[in-house]
Amino acid sequence: MNIILIGMNHRTAPVEIRERLHIVCSDEKETFRRLKDTPTVKETLYLVTCNRVEVMANVEDSESAVETLKNFLFSHVNLTREEMGKCLYTYHGDDAVRHLFRVASSIDSMVMGEPQILGQVKDAYRLCVENRASGVIFNRLLHHAFRVAKRVRTETGIANNAVSISFTAVQLAKKIFGDLKGKSILLIGAGEMAELAARHLMHNGVSKIIFVNRTYERAVHLAREFHGTASDFDLLGEKLQEVDIVISSTGAPGYIISADMITTALRRRKNRLMFFIDIAVPRDIDPDAGKIDNAYLYNIDNLQDVVDENIKERMKQAEKAELIIREEVTNYSRWLNSLEVVPTIVALRKKIDDIIEGEMTRSNSWMKDLGEEERENIDILVSSIIKKILHDPIIGLKEEGENGGADPYVAVVGKLFKLKEED
Template sequence: MHIIAVGLNYRTAPVEIREKFTFSERDLPVAVAELKDTKSILECVIVATCNRTEIYAVVDRPQLCSHYLTHFIEHWFQVSKDQFQKHLYMYENDKAIEHLFRVTSGLDSMVIGETQILGQVRDAFLLSQNMKATGAYFNTLFKQSVTLAKKAHSETGISNNPVSVSYAAVELGKRIFGSYLNKTVMIIGAGKMSELTVKHLYANGANKVIVVNRTFERAVELADKFNGIPCTIDQMLGYLPEVDIIISSTGAPGYVLTKTDIQPYLQKRKSRPLFMMDIAVPRDLDPGISDLPNVFLYDIDDLENIVDKHLQERKKEAAKIEVMIDSEMVAFDQWTKTLGVSPLIQALQTKAGQIHEETMESMLKKLPELDDREIKVIRKLTKSIVNQVLRDPILRIKEMAGERHGDEALELFTKLFALEDTLEQQEQAQEAERKAVEAETKYMDEEKLSLRSLQTVDALAHS
């Protein structure tokens, strides 16, 4: 078995390419089902976010499967592989496992250490699991990955330091207010940066927003998103006495608010602090405002300095998570090695059981006078002898499978006990069972289709 990760993300593909390869929430279950039915794909999970589209798969032949996966992407999105192949990355086995651990922990994100991806990976896995598209490998690997990410965020400080200008501005305001509960926010300008900052403020308790914009219609549009109050530039000074926070991000060539504009309103504020964030370039707010009492003014450079400092702190914490990932990879590797033990143990027990039964039959032919009670006692005692003889070899091979040369130990174990034929018989039996299940499923699908056809004909006949 091999584990493969194939995908494209914000590093390998620009947004105009990424947007062609997005799965809608409605279509994702259909895509997972189709992917699971793809030749040589044994297990699969699709992780789809705004910054990445990735397919994780357990496959039996990695070389051919790269072709099958590329064909699946080409077929599903109806885009020629020539348009996306150069943007694809593919990782196999240890590299794929490490990549998943890094993605889930937020180390591969555009904003390092973000936690949203953890929920997205978990949801992607649960969808595939519910659809029976995962098995032993991914049920263990994805649960381990999610647990690792939770541990990484709880045991390190990677999430403690904001690394976006808008979030840094919100965190900065907490130092002044302590809490945003019942605070009034004024946004000057209605761009993306202002909107994102207000979202963070609302998430932290701010409950009233005043949207100021030169174009009143745009002010109304943004105000509606936050159940806010729209107003024009000419009207904004009238709201100054009640405002706690001002965020300004316009494209104006000069200052939107000056020290002279604000000064007359300070007396009406009764010494309440006014927190002002100028995230515009060129600046919207007169630097002289910072000289006014109880007014705290910060510009884009102040915020970016905070972001740079916090990013360095996150990188330090990320190094701790890298060590945790190394440890988890060793644990998963040891677990996968023990998977190879189960067929060997089953083969050894099967072979020993066959030998035991053949020996019992031979003995019964030679001792026909034995009664049922005697046969039962002999069978039980001889079976106990077989189990005791097998006990130590089974324990030892379980231990050796998890060690450095586990594969060699499994191979030697197979040769020592001459299990090749028994293993082959087991594989043939499993393959026959798999084909029988597939045939039964196909038959049931055909029956359902036939029934639908009859129902359709019946409906038409009565219409």
């Protein structure tokens, strides 16, 4: 048995090529049928996401299987072998296992540490089980991969810090307000990033949202979409005191919120904390506001700095993750190697059992005179002698198996005991 993996991801293939495969592979039943029909393929799994296409298989002969799997992919896409060859990577054995672990742990993702990939791997495995394309090896392998992903997530904290502007805004708001339940936002202007931040904040418990825009209709439109309220631009100063978080992203040439306005608002709301997020360029909020007690101001550059720092932190955590993955690959391959000696051990045991049975039948003529208890004692004696004799060789075989050096021993044992291949 050999595990192989061929695939392409965002680093090796442009989106035009990935999407072509994506379409082809979306008919799962057909894909699985064809993959399973491929000679020498015993188990197979395929994973398709926006950023990657991976086909993994447990095969008898890896050389020919890689070729057939490649052909399978080529035959679906209108590309020359050369073009495709550049995009594809191929891994064998431990490297294939490592790659799967890295993918599942989100180390190989475009946004390292993003949580969706594990779910996608789980879905891929579910499809594989539903289509009866998985066996002992893959069941164990995939469950191992899920465990590794969990270990990486809890032990490295790779996904702890936001790596997008909008999530960073949420994280900062939590640092200031703790729980965001019952908090309110004022969104000034419009813009994709501001709306995204508002959406994330609402996801995290913010319940009230007010929209202010130079064009009142736009504010009303947004209010309808977000189940919020719209307010007139001239009332901005008064609305400030009603909210905890202000997100501003207008196209105004100068400051639309002055430090004085903030001081007044804070006084009116008895100094309850306020968080200002200014993602407009040029800036909307007077930078002096950052010095006011109980007001916290972040502009787009500040947020970007936090994001950059978080990305660096993720890189550091990724190194830790690689160590965990290396360790787990070793664990898995030990188990996999130990499987190699299993047929030999089974055959050995069967042979011995057959011998005992034969001898017992032959001795039946004189043993029948013995009492029930004595016959039982003879049975126990024989089987315990056999057990003791076989104990060390079997342990030895297993150990050699785990270390990956079982081949000569399997051959010798097979030859000396004249074992027939059961497999």
